[in-house]
Amino acid sequence: MVAQRAVRTNNEADNPSSPVLQFGPDKPLKLDAGTLLSPFQIAYQTYGTLNDARSNAILVCHALTGDQHVANTNPVTGKPGWWEVLIGPGKIIDTNRFFVICSNVVGGCLGSTGPASTNPATGRPYGLDLPIITIRDMVRAQLMLVDHFGIEKLFCVVGGSMGGMQVLEWAASHSERVFSALPIATGARHSSQNIAFHEVGRQAVMADPDWHGGKYLDFGRRPEKGLAVARMAAHITYLSEAALHRKFGRNLQDREALTFGFDADFQIESYLRHQGMTFVDRFDANSYLYLTRAMDYFDIAVDHGGRLANAFAGTKTRFCLVSFTSDWLFPTEESRSVVHALNAAGASVSFVEIETDRGHDAFLLDEPELFAAINGFIASAARARGLSL
Amino acid sequence: MVAQRAVRTNNEADNPSSPVLQFGPDKPLKLDAGTLLSPFQIAYQTYGTLNDARSNAILVCHALTGDQHVANTNPVTGKPGWWEVLIGPGKIIDTNRFFVICSNVVGGCLGSTGPASTNPATGRPYGLDLPIITIRDMVRAQLMLVDHFGIEKLFCVVGGSMGGMQVLEWAASHSERVFSALPIATGARHSSQNIAFHEVGRQAVMADPDWHGGKYLDFGRRPEKGLAVARMAAHITYLSEAALHRKFGRNLQDREALTFGFDADFQIESYLRHQGMTFVDRFDANSYLYLTRAMDYFDIAVDHGGRLANAFAGTKTRFCLVSFTSDWLFPTEESRSVVHALNAAGASVSFVEIETDRGHDAFLLDEPELFAAINGFIASAARARGLSL
Incomplete structure (x- = not known):
């Protein structure tokens, strides 16, 4: 698959x-x-x-x-x-x-x-x-x-x-x-701050063992987890604290109370996970490295x-x-x-x-x-x- | 080791x-x-x-x-x-x-x-x-x-x-x-924004195969790469854009010119990688999950x-x-x-x-x-x- x-x-x-x-x-x-x-x-x-x-x-x-x-x-x-x-x-x-x-x-x-x-x-x-x-x-x-x-x-x-x-x-x-x-x-x-966020994203991709030093397509793999983390971090920077507060605040996701666990209790967590998951379906991880680098070098x-x-x-x-x-x-x-x-x-x-x-x-x-x-x-x-x- | x-x-x-x-x-x-x-x-x-x-x-x-x-x-x-x-x-x-x-x-x-x-x-x-x-x-x-x-x-x-x-x-x-x-x-x-950044960090840890569903100590492993990425993302939020600009700007790290690659060309990249690497030597990844969760729930x-x-x-x-x-x-x-x-x-x-x-x-x-x-x-x-x- x-x-x-x-x-x-x-x-x-x-x-x-x-x-x-x-x-x-x-x-x-x-x-x-x-x-x-x-x-x-x-x-x-x-x-x-x-x-x-x-x-x-x-x-x-x-x-x-x-x-x-x-x-x-x-x-x-x-x-x-x-x-x-x-x-x-x-x-x-x-x-x-x-x-x-x-x-x-x-x-x-x-x-x-x-x-x-x-x-x-x-x-x-x-x-x-x-x-x-x-x-x-x-x-x-x-x-x-x-x-x-x-x-x-x-x-x-x-x-x-x-x-x-x-x-x-x-x-x-x-x-x-x-x-x-x-x-x-x-x-x-x-x-400097923007380079910093990009570097976090690149390190997340490169830390994924499915990245295989960039040769993942040769291995029939894709570093989906790492790329999803990179996207989640970047996505926060595309919004604003005020917008996040207005849209999500501390609202819970389809539940009445905190679950005392690591599931996505908060809507913002669920939203971010969704952003990460859908992104990897449409974007190539190495392209993400190259394009973030292009911006950093600018x-x-x-x-x-x-x-x-x-x-x-x-x-x-x-x-x-x-x-x-x-x-x-x-x-x-x-x-x-x-x-x-x-x-x-x-x-x-x-x-x-x-x-x-x-x-x-x-x-x-x-x-x-x-x-x-x-x-x-x-x-x-x-x-x-x-x-x- | x-x-x-x-x-x-x-x-x-x-x-x-x-x-x-x-x-x-x-x-x-x-x-x-x-x-x-x-x-x-x-x-x-x-x-x-x-x-x-x-x-x-x-x-x-x-x-x-x-x-x-x-x-x-x-x-x-x-x-x-x-x-x-x-x-x-x-x-x-x-x-x-x-x-x-x-x-x-x-x-x-x-x-x-x-x-x-x-x-x-x-x-x-x-x-x-x-x-x-x-x-x-x-x-x-x-x-x-x-x-x-x-x-x-x-x-x-x-x-x-x-x-x-x-x-x-x-x-x-x-x-x-x-x-x-x-x-x-x-x-x-x-x-909401703070929960978002914590969630990125947790996902970075959990995405690391060495995390083993939290049982890494039983496997004699530690999710060092994931925890380092989490620390890098968090560390940016502890500083300010002005401080990053003042301390690092777009200064290059021990080189005269861009290398046209994915090494840490910029000082800010080198600094962040160092923050990530030293953190994993002193901190337990699961503790990071628990303590970020405690803050989110507050x-x-x-x-x-x-x-x-x-x-x-x-x-x-x-x-x-x-x-x-x-x-x-x-x-x-x-x-x-x-x-x-x-x-x-x-x-x-x-x-x-x-x-x-x-x-x-x-x-x-x-x-x-x-x-x-x-x-x-x-x-x-x-x-x-x-x-x-």
């Missing part, structure tokens, strides 16, 4: 249920690690139609455990796309007007080349033989996808959390290709002589940043320091801090103030870009 | 390097779980001399991973006692004036009866056959120790975090035995008809509460709600919120404002109690 699932995962990594763009030996992906990844592939989804001027494309960048299925039913989970509240026909990001692209990041596990993909040198899954992937590498791959569509300049690049890091990286390294940028609940570097200022403003010097991109008051993974201060750097670089930038108790995950939720901010920014940028309503 | 260590741990549980008070079948410990624990024992340390009036005793309650070695070199780690900065001859809690008692909590692993102790029914370690222990149970056992010393009324009960929970429980259930109470960095109940209001003020009705105890601005495990709000309840109960209470970026663990550190607050409160209470300077 376990072996079957592992093999299935591996096949999915190479042959996902999305269109795939394959790059052969003539088009390697240059990695920050100093090596080339070749061949490699990108799995993606698109929505709407690219106009003749190729000026209406919006690239959506997904977060750590997201994927390319931003606005269609997810074929793995059967759930709605992760941003269907925002993106679709007649919605705020209106696919009747815009051509929306969302691709699985390189290093991911839903069709783009990642650690579960087949290593052409061995015919076996890469495992830890895949070089480390950075946010910049992810963006380089996305650029090759955008080139494939013949898009000279993206109308907008948008994303939250790790997706927001990609937005900032697009704006820093490929400013001339980005008309407007919308980084949400993110920062220009990963903080530090735009270091890539630009230690001064964040340098990264955005001379930019013509229009920016809107959004943060949430109860987000303790990427507190407002992180967005504010990006805003300061953009101001110093003379960029056009607006900034919205949204009052909510829903924590970091607010960017994924039906949050009216967020939608209003995105709507206003997109409408204004569309006018400036000369896109008809 | 592992087997040897396991056996040694087990022997230590029964025969610690501290004085031990044993309670036979005539003196069982009544547990909230509805059963009796018998026989059982308490390991403790004392400092200073009990005066003739037996009015100068201070009970110190330790935190989750603390022990009775509050003011002497710890025989397990070789390090100074965990509150030696505060307690000793001529120090703020002056053992030339006061008789200081500190006992290992029931459920712990340094000599008081806990899951690693021998179950008299089987001759093997209890493991999960030990009933669940609550904060109230710990305090009931401490009361029996205090009775043993013939102390009618403790001059002061003091402790931080889980120790502070015990202080509040003393004041709520045995007010007539407590002249003054000093709960630090604590609350009258464990929050909710004084529920024990008193749902109204916290009821717990302190008619109290004559003098209180001083202390919180730290950067403590996100027990934020000031938790202390404030206890202060409100004490005010509603007409108690004598002072409250100090200390500005610091050192997070929850500030109560264990050389924090001048904390020391000043403790010093002032103890001096004033000593005058009121008629204790000569």
Whole structure:
């Protein structure tokens, strides 16, 4: 049973249920690690139609455990796309007007080349033989996808959390290709505390004997317990104390009184265990290691002589940043320091801090103030870009 | 090697390097779980001399991973006692004036009866056959120790975090035995977020195959990897983002550049791994399960008809509460709600919120404002109690 699932995962990594763009030996992906990844592939989804001027494309960048299925039913989970509240026909990001692209990041596990993909040198899954992937590498791959569509300049690049890091990286390294940028609940570097939580998650995965030094697919196993613990720890950081108190408090789970044992007496325990268990069904453990590492390594200022403003010097991109008051993974201060750097670089930038108790995950939720901010920014940028309503 | 260590741990549980008070079948410990624990024992340390009036005793309650070695070199780690900065001859809690008692909590692993102790029914370690222990149970056992010393009324009960929970429980259930109470960095109940972090730690331990359903000592094993992950996750919550940024930032560990791998590139990673590794050498994994559960179950209001003020009705105890601005495990709000309840109960209470970026663990550190607050409160209470300077 376990072996079957592992093999299935591996096949999915190479042959996902999305269109795939394959790059052969003539088009390697240059990695920050100093090596080339070749061949490699990108799995993606698109929505709407690219106009003749190729000026209406919006690239959506997904977060750590997201994927390319931003606005269609997810074929793995059967759930709605992760941003269907925002993106679709007649919605705020209106696919009747815009051509929306969302691709699985390189290093991911839903069709783009990642650690579960087949290593052409061995015919076996890469495992830890895949070089480390950075946010910049992810963006380089996305650029090759955008080139494939013949898009000279993206109308907008948008994303939250790790997706927001990609937005900032697009704006820093490929400013001339980005008309407007919308980084949400993110920062220009990963903080010490965030690295710490990621390291806990990685150690939980690596402590699981079913991880087998990263070669678990070769053994027909998956480190499900370790990955579930990693997910549980991370999931707490996506919420806020206030939201946890409001949603769960100290409520008991389907019982009248404490059981004086180690069962999930409290609703919050039951909820977390459920989060852990469902996550391992849809996510590859090695991908979790690679993508958390990519976030940890992210530090735009270091890539630009230690001064964040340098990264955005001379930019013509229009920016809107959004943060949430109860987000303790990427507190407002992180967005504010990006805003300061953009101001110093003379960029056009607006900034919205949204009052909510829903924590970091607010960017994924039906949050009216967020939608209003995105709507206003997109409408204004569309006018400036000369896109008809 | 592992087997040897396991056996040694087990022997230590029964025969610690501290004085031990044993309670036979005539003196069982009544547990909230509805059963009796018998026989059982308490390991403790004392400092200073009990005066003739037996009015100068201070009970110190330790935190989750603390022990009775509050003011002497710890025989397990070789390090100074965990509150030696505060307690000793001529120090703020002056053992030339006061008789200081500190006992290992029931459920712990340094000599008081806990899951690693021998179950008299089987001759093997209890493991999960030990009933669940609550904060109230710990305090009931401490009361029996205090009775043993013939102390009618403790001059002061003091402790931080889980120790502070015990202080509040003393004041709520045995007010007539407590002249003054000093709960630090604590609350009258464990929050949803705190339960969540504890549950992650427990799942990390239980996911380790060396845990063996709690019977690891029978197998000559210990779930070291799982316990280390639990400690790493918990340790982040004892600090603050500001302190982590100040101490570690994104500094690299003994290297000039990122290694593009999963080694501990960042100092914070190396620090956390070290915290995890050293913890498993001194702490029993099942004790970690029991003591985190005791904290999760703690909710004084529920024990008193749902109204916290009821717990302190008619109290004559003098209180001083202390919180730290950067403590996100027990934020000031938790202390404030206890202060409100004490005010509603007409108690004598002072409250100090200390500005610091050192997070929850500030109560264990050389924090001048904390020391000043403790010093002032103890001096004033000593005058009121008629204790000569």
